[in-house]
Amino acid sequence: MIETQFTPDAAGAIPGPDWLARRRVAAAEQVAAATMPSVEEEVWRYTPIGQLDLSRYQLADDGGGTSTASVPEHSAMAETSNGRLGGVELPAEVAAQGVEVRPLGEGDAELAASVDVDMFALMNAAFSVEPLLVRVPPGVSVEGPIVVRHWLDADGGAVFPRLIVDAGADSSVEVLELYGSADISAFISPVIEIRVAAAARVGYLAVQDLGPKVWHIGSQVSHIGAQAHLRSSSAALGGEYARTRLDTHLSGRGATGDLISLYFGDGEQTLDFRTFQDHAAPDTTSTLLFKGAVDDSSRSVYTGLIRVRPDARGTNAYQTNRNIKLSEDAWAESVPNLEIENNEVHCSHASAVGPINSDQLFYLESRGVPTETAERLIVAGFFDEVLDQFPVLEAVPAVRDRLQSKIEGLGHRGVDGETGS
Amino acid sequence: MSEQQGGPAMSELVVEDLHVQVGGQMVLNGVDLRVASGEVHAVMGPNGSGKSTLAYAIMGRPGYEVTSGSITLNDVDLVELSPWERAHAGLFSTQQYPTEVPGVGLENMLEEAVEAAGGDRSAVEAQVAAEAELVDFDPDLLYRSLNVDLSGGEMKRSEAVQLGVLRPRIAILDELDSGLDVDALAAVSHRIEQATHEDNLGVLAITHFSRLLTVLHADVVHILIDGAIAETGGPELAAQLEDTGYDPWIDTRAESPVEIHLGGDPWP
Numbered sequence: 001m002i003e004t005q006f007t008p009d010a011a012g013a014i015p016g017p018d019w020l021a022r023r024r025v026a027a028a029e030q031v032a033a034a035t036m037p038s039v040e041e042e043v044w045r046y047t048p049i050g051q052l053d054l055s056r057y058q059l060a061d062d063g064g065g066t067s068t069a070s071v072p073e074h075s076a077m078a079e080t081s082n083g084r085l086g087g088v089e090l091p092a093e094v095a096a097q098g099v100e101v102r103p104l105g106e107g108d109a110e111l112a113a114s115v116d117v118d119m120f121a122l123m124n125a126a127f128s129v130e131p132l133l134v135r136v137p138p139g140v141s142v143e144g145p146i147v148v149r150h151w152l153d154a155d156g157g158a159v160f161p162r163l164i165v166d167a168g169a170d171s172s173v174e175v176l177e178l179y180g181s182a183d184i185s186a187f188i189s190p191v192i193e194i195r196v197a198a199a200a201r202v203g204y205l206a207v208q209d210l211g212p213k214v215w216h217i218g219s220q221v222s223h224i225g226a227q228a229h230l231r232s233s234s235a236a237l238g239g240e241y242a243r244t245r246l247d248t249h250l251s252g253r254g255a256t257g258d259l260i261s262l263y264f265g266d267g268e269q270t271l272d273f274r275t276f277q278d279h280a281a282p283d284t285t286s287t288l289l290f291k292g293a294v295d296d297s298s299r300s301v302y303t304g305l306i307r308v309r310p311d312a313r314g315t316n317a318y319q320t321n322r323n324i325k326l327s328e329d330a331w332a333e334s335v336p337n338l339e340i341e342n343n344e345v346h347c348s349h350a351s352a353v354g355p356i357n358s359d360q361l362f363y364l365e366s367r368g369v370p371t372e373t374a375e376r377l378i379v380a381g382f383f384d385e386v387l388d389q390f391p392v393l394e395a396v397p398a399v400r401d402r403l404q405s406k407i408e409g410l411g412h413r414g415v416d417g418e419t420g421s
Numbered sequence: 422m423s424e425q426q427g428g429p430a431m432s433e434l435v436v437e438d439l440h441v442q443v444g445g446q447m448v449l450n451g452v453d454l455r456v457a458s459g460e461v462h463a464v465m466g467p468n469g470s471g472k473s474t475l476a477y478a479i480m481g482r483p484g485y486e487v488t489s490g491s492i493t494l495n496d497v498d499l500v501e502l503s504p505w506e507r508a509h510a511g512l513f514s515t516q517q518y519p520t521e522v523p524g525v526g527l528e529n530m531l532e533e534a535v536e537a538a539g540g541d542r543s544a545v546e547a548q549v550a551a552e553a554e555l556v557d558f559d560p561d562l563l564y565r566s567l568n569v570d571l572s573g574g575e576m577k578r579s580e581a582v583q584l585g586v587l588r589p590r591i592a593i594l595d596e597l598d599s600g601l602d603v604d605a606l607a608a609v610s611h612r613i614e615q616a617t618h619e620d621n622l623g624v625l626a627i628t629h630f631s632r633l634l635t636v637l638h639a640d641v642v643h644i645l646i647d648g649a650i651a652e653t654g655g656p657e658l659a660a661q662l663e664d665t666g667y668d669p670w671i672d673t674r675a676e677s678p679v680e681i682h683l684g685g686d687p688w689p
Contacts, residue, residue, distance in 0.1 A: 358483060363520040363567070366480050367583060368508030368534035377533065381524020381566065 004054045006031060006158075011126040019109040020131075027116070027125035034119045043118070046301045046333050047272055048241050052215065057187040059127060060084075060157030067151035067180045069209070072394030074176070075144035076101045078132055081151045083159030085130040098137035099173075101146060103130040104164070111164055115193055115221040117247055124160040124191040124219075131162035134175060138168035138197070145174040145203075145392045152181035152188060152214065161190040167200040169225075174203035176392045179238075181211040188214060194222035196230045198252060203231045203391025207399055210238035212267060219245045226252030226281070231391045235399045236263035236271050237406060243272035250277070250284035250312075259288040262386040264406045265298030265330070275304040277319065279312040279345075288319040291386050293379055294330035295410060303335040306349065310341045319349040324356060324382060326375075326410060376407050432495050432511060432590035432623060433457045434479070439490035441471075441478045441648075448474040450648040451490065456591060458621040461614075463634055463659065465627075466645035467667040472627045473517065475645070476595040479625075480514040481507050494591060509538045511590030515580045517599050522567040527579060530567060531586050545586060552585035553578075555615075556608045574605030581609045584616065591623045592616075598633040610636040631659040646670045 011028035012021055036052070037044045063081030071077065075094050078101055079086040090101050104111065111133065116122045134146055150161055165175055179188070188210065196202045210216055216239045224230045236242055248257045263271045271294075277286040292300045302321045323332035336349035356378050364374035383403060390396050434456040441449035448471045456462050466472050478485040479492055481504040492499045499507050522530075528549050532542040553560055558578040568576050577597060584592055592613065598606050614637065616622035626637055634642075634656065642658040644651045644667070651670045652658065 359520045360522045360525075362480075362482050362504060363516070363522055364525070364530055364533075365504035366482075366508060366514055367530055368505050368538050368587065369530060370505050370537050371503065373533050373537065374505070377525045377530065378522065381522060384524030384566075 005058050006054065006123060006127060008032060010059065014127065014129055016130075017104070017106045017108070020104060020112065023112055024126045027122050028127070030116070031119060031122050031126055034122070037119060043274060046299070047243065048270055054158075054187070056185070057156055057158035060152075060154040060159050064153040065151060065182075067149045067178065069149060069178045069180045070398050071147050071149060071178070072176070072392075072398070073144055074147045074394075075099075075142050077147040077149065079149050079151070080130075080132075080161055082154045082157055083129050083161055085132060094142065097140045097142070099140065099142055100133060100135040102133055104133055108133065111166065113193065115191060115219065117219050117221065117245060120189045120217045121191050121219045124162055124189050127158070128160040128162040128191070131164060133164045133166065134173070135166040136168055136171040136173045139170050140168065141172040142174070145176045145394060147176045147178065149178045150180065152186050152210070153184060154186065155184040156186065157184075158187040158189075161188070163190070163192045165192070165194045165202065165204065167194075167196050167202045169197040170199040171197070172201040174392045175205075176395050177204075177206045179206070179208045179210055179216070181214050181238075183211045183213065185213040186215070188216050188218075190216075190218040192218070192220040194220065194230060194232065196222065196224045196228040198225040199227045200225065201229045204233065205390055205392040205395055206234040207395065207402075208234065208236045208238055208242060209402060210242065212238065212240055212269070214239050216242040218243065219247070221247045221249075222257070223249045223251050224255035224257050227254040228252060229256045231258040231260070233260040233390045235403065236261065236273075237402060239269060239271070241270045241272065243274070245274040247276045248278060248286065250279050250286060251281055253281045253283055255281060255284045257286040258389070259286070259290075260386055260389045261290045262383050262403070263290070263292040263300060264295075264403060265292070265300050266295040266406060266409060267298060268296070269298040270300070271298070272301040273303070275302075275319075277304070277306045277317055279306070279308045279315040279317060282312055283314040284312060285316040286318070289386060289389065290321045291323070291383060292332065293324040293326055293382070294332050295326040297327070297329040299330070300332045302333065302351070303337070304349070305337045305339060306347055308340045308342050308345050308347065313342050313344040315342065315345040315347070317345065317347045321351040322382075323353040324379060325353060326356070326379070372410065376410055379407050379410065380404060430590070431458045431621070434512075434591045434623060434625070435491070435493045436479065437491045439475075439478065439492065440488045441474055442486045442488050443474055443484060447488070448648050449478065452645070452648070452650055454625070454643065454650070456623045456625050458590065458623045459617050460641065461617060461624040461626060461637065461639045462641045462643065463626045463628060463639035464643045464645050465629070465631070465659065465662060467671070468629065470645045471648040472629070472645055473595055474648075476514055476593045476627050479593055480504055480512060505537070508534065508587070508589070512593070513584055513587060513589035513591070514593040515577070515584075515595060515597060517596040519568045519576045519580060521569045523569055525567050526565070527563055527567055527582065531583060534587065548586045549582060552582040555585060556581045556612050558582055573600030574602050577601050577605055577609045581612045585612060588620055589622065591625065594624060594626045596628055597626060597637070598628060598630070606633075607636055613637060631663050634659045644670050
C-alpha cells in the first residue's frame with residue numbers, strides 16, 4: 001500500500017472523457033494497492049529504486065515555460081510543459097492527409113490498450129493529464145518527422161506524458177520526442193505506445209536530456225504487424241536515475257524491429273535499460289544495438305531478453321550491448337538473456353564492458369595525438385555506429401553535438417581530484 | 422612531426438644496450454643501433470627474435486618495459502615519454518597489422534595530431550589529398566574509419582599518407598611487406614625512399630624476409646637473434662640471408678650462455 005497524493009480521487013479529478021476518467025481511477029486503485037518495486041526483483045536489480053520517495057513529488061500544476069531544445073524541420077509538432085499539452089502545430093497540408101496530432105478524446109476508448117508493464121506505467125495510466133495521439137491513416141507517408149517536445153520546470157513536480165503512435169497499414173512516419181528540463185528536482189514517467197500496422201514503417205527517436213536531479217522511469221511498448229518495420233531509438237544523456245523499459249512485440253509474420261540506443265553517464269547518473277524482444281510470429285527479425293559509456297561515478301545497467309515463442313519459426317534475433325568504462329569509479333552492468341522455444345531460429349547476443357581499447361589508444365598516440373584527445377576521438381567513434389543507424393536523420397546532428405559536449409568533459413571533470421580543467 | 426622548414430635537419434635515433442621485458446619475460450637483451458637522417462636500416466631476424474618488440478619499445482607501447490639501456494632521438498631521452506610525445510619528437514611507426522579504430526577518420530586524427538604539435542590543422546586536408554595521390558590511395562577510402570574494411574595494401578598506403586603528412590624524422594616500419602600486394606608495396610616503398618631523399622627521413626625497417634629490400638633499399642642490415650644484434654653489415658648481408666637463412670647466426674648464438682634462459686616457454 002503506497003500512501004501518497006497519487007490517489008484514486010486525485011486521478012478521478014483530472015479532466016477528460018468519461019472512459020478515460022474511469023480508466024484513470026481503476027489504474028490509481030491498482031497503484032494504491034501495489035507495493036513499491038524493490039531491488040529484490042530481478043527487473044529492478046542494480047537500480048537505486050529504494051531511494052525513490054514518491055511523497056516528495058506532486059502532480060505538476062499548470063504548464064510552465066517551454067523548451068528551447070532545437071527542433072529540426074518537421075511535418076508537425078506538439079509541445080508539453082510540466083505534462084500539460086501546449087500548442088499543437090499541424091499544417092493544413094499534413095492534416096489534409098488525415099494525419100492526427102491531438103489529445104485523446106471521447107471516441108478513442110479503443111486506443112487505450114493496457115500497457116501496464118510495471119507500477120510506473122500504471123501511474124502513467126492513472127495520472128497522464130493529456131495523452132497525445134499521433135495517428136497516420138493507412139497508406140499515408142508523412143514527409144518529415146512529427147516532433148513532440150517535452151519541458152519540465154516545476155520543482156518537485158511529477159509528470160506522466162503519454163504518447164500513442166498509431167501507424168495505419170502501409171503508412172510511413174517518423175516521430176521525434178525531446179525531453180528537457182530546468183535544473184529542478186522532478187519525476188517523469190512517460191509511456192509510449194507504438195502500433196505499427198501491417199507493412200507500415202515507423203522511425204522513432206527519443207532524446208532524453210533531462211537535468212541532473214530528475215528521475216525518469218519510462219516504458220515503451222510496441223506492436224509490429226506483418227511485414228511492418230519499426231526502428232526505435234534513443235539517446236539517454238540526462239537524468240539522475242533514468243530508466244527505459246522497452247517491450248517490443250513482433251506480432252505479425254515478417255515483422256522487423258530495430259532497437260538502437262546510446263547512453264552516456266557522468267557525474268552521479270544511473271542509466272538503466274530493460275529490453276524485451278518478443279518474437280510471437282514466424283519469420284520475424286529483431287536487431288538490438290545499445291552502446292554506452294560511463295564516466296565519473298556514474299552507473300549503467302543493461303538487461304535484455306530475447307524471447308522466441310513456439311510458433312515463431314524463422315526468427316532472426318540479435319542483441320548487442322557494449323559499454324566503455326571511462327573511470328575507476330564508474331560501473332556498468334550488462335546482462336543479455338535468450339529464451340528460445342523454437343529450433344528454427346538464428347539468435348545471438350553479445351555484451352562487453354571494458355575500458356577504452358588500449359591498442360586503439362596506442363595507434364592514435366603513436367601518430368602524435370595526446371592521450372586525452374585520443375580518448376575522446378575513440379569514444380566519439382564508438383558511438384558513430386549507433387548514430388549512423390538512428391532514424392529521424394534531421395535530429396542526429398543535434399544529438400551528436402550534445403553527446404560531444406559530454407565527451408569533451410572526459411578527463412576534465414576532476415571528480416577524483418587527479419584531473420581538472 | 423618536425424616543424425623545420427627549409428633544409429632538412431639532421432637527426433639520429435640512438436638505441437644503446439636496450440633491454441626490454443614483455444609480460445615478465447626478457448625479449449631484448451642489449452640492442453645497439455644508430456639510425457641517422459637519410460639512412461635506411463633493415464633489422465632482420467627469425468620469428469621470435471624480438472623484431473616487433475624492438476619497434477614497439479622504441480615507440481613506447483604500454484607493456485613493453487625498458488629495464489635498462491636507452492633510446493634517444495637527437496639526444497632527447499624517449500624512454501620516459503608517452504607515445505604521442507615521442508611522435509612529437511619526430512618518431513613514426515607503422516604496424517604489421519594496423520589497428521582498426523572505428524568511427525575515427527584519417528583526416529580527423531591527423532588534424533588533432535598536427536594541432537597538438539603546434540601545426541596548422543587547416544592545412545591537413547590538402548596535404549592528405551596530395552599524399553593520397555602520391556601513393557595512389559583511393560580518395561573515397563579517406564572517409565572510412567581508420568583501417569576498418571581496408572585491405573592490407575590499402576592500410577599501408579594509408580600509413581604512407583600519414584607519414585607524408587606528419588613528416589617524421591625517423592620512421593620504424595614493422596613488416597611493411599606483410600599482407601600487401603606488389604603494387605602497393607612498390608608505391609609505399611617509393612614514397613618512403615622519396616622521403617629519405619627529399620626530407621632526410623631516417624628509416625628502421627623491420628622484416629623477416631629480404632623481399633622488402635628489393636623495393637626498399639637498405640644502406641645497413643642488422644641481424645637480430647634472440648633479442649640482440651648478431652651482426653651488422655651492408656646490403657650484401659641480406660643477399661647472404663637469402664641463401665643461407667638464419668641458421669648460421671642461430672647456431673652461433675646457440676653456443677652462447679645467454680641462450681640458456683632465452684626463447685623458451687615462460688611457463689615451463
